Amino acid sequence: MLSKSLAAIVLSLATLVHCHYTFPALLVGGQSTGDWVNVRRTNNYNSNGPITDVSSADFRCYNSQGARSATTARVSAGSRIGFKANQGVYHQSVTNIYMARAPGDVSSWDGSGNVWFKVHEVPAVTNGGSSISFPAMNVDKYEFTIPSSLPSGQYLVRVENIAVHGASSFGGAQFYISCAQVEVTGGGNGNPGPLVAIPGVYTGREPGIMLNIYYPVPANYVMPGPAVWRG
Numbered sequence: 001m002l003s004k005s006l007a008a009i010v011l012s013l014a015t016l017v018h019c020h021y022t023f024p025a026l027l028v029g030g031q032s033t034g035d036w037v038n039v040r041r042t043n044n045y046n047s048n049g050p051i052t053d054v055s056s057a058d059f060r061c062y063n064s065q066g067a068r069s070a071t072t073a074r075v076s077a078g079s080r081i082g083f084k085a086n087q088g089v090y091h092q093s094v095t096n097i098y099m100a101r102a103p104g105d106v107s108s109w110d111g112s113g114n115v116w117f118k119v120h121e122v123p124a125v126t127n128g129g130s131s132i133s134f135p136a137m138n139v140d141k142y143e144f145t146i147p148s149s150l151p152s153g154q155y156l157v158r159v160e161n162i163a164v165h166g167a168s169s170f171g172g173a174q175f176y177i178s179c180a181q182v183e184v185t186g187g188g189n190g191n192p193g194p195l196v197a198i199p200g201v202y203t204g205r206e207p208g209i210m211l212n213i214y215y216p217v218p219a220n221y222v223m224p225g226p227a228v229w230r231g
Contacts, residue, residue, distance in 0.1 A: 020048035023178035027082040050174035059199040061179035077187040082143030083159040091163035095122040106154035117192040120144035124221040147231025149190030168212040
């Protein structure tokens, strides 16, 4: 009986790990630079578990248990970068990507303060209450083009996938987060914004974070966070 119970626990844990995901790889020009090479290794690199507390210090880059050991990738303004997951994103979810310019060497910077701006989002799609769909679901990567007017410098790039399959109550949304380090070259004179702090950008009660996606089907979906800065 004990062996059967132990087997059930092991199977349950294996299923849980399989159900979740991380974003270990930076994509540059469509190609992965390797797992945890330019991406700071997150606390969940083995467990794949999400964050649910938007006020936690780990809500920024989810790497409090390890050193900032990532290297910094050189990318040019106007080029395409992104993140690749370690498996397909199968939760009903939406995705934001934020950037923050470091005051110096990004490898030793924690990203604190009102320094983050949104550069990309993949929202849910609704049609007035008949259905809701999630383009961020059933894919394993998210990519965007760095605005050509983004000033040159070193940046943190943060992916945030928000799984809302269980988000009908406070704290039910699951956040899957990673931060990459890049040095942008050939940039312009843009003024990115609005700038927000992470944590601090959300309360957890935003209509795009705390919602029931099943019944009644939402008539519209409001993406959490600031507007996308497109340069």
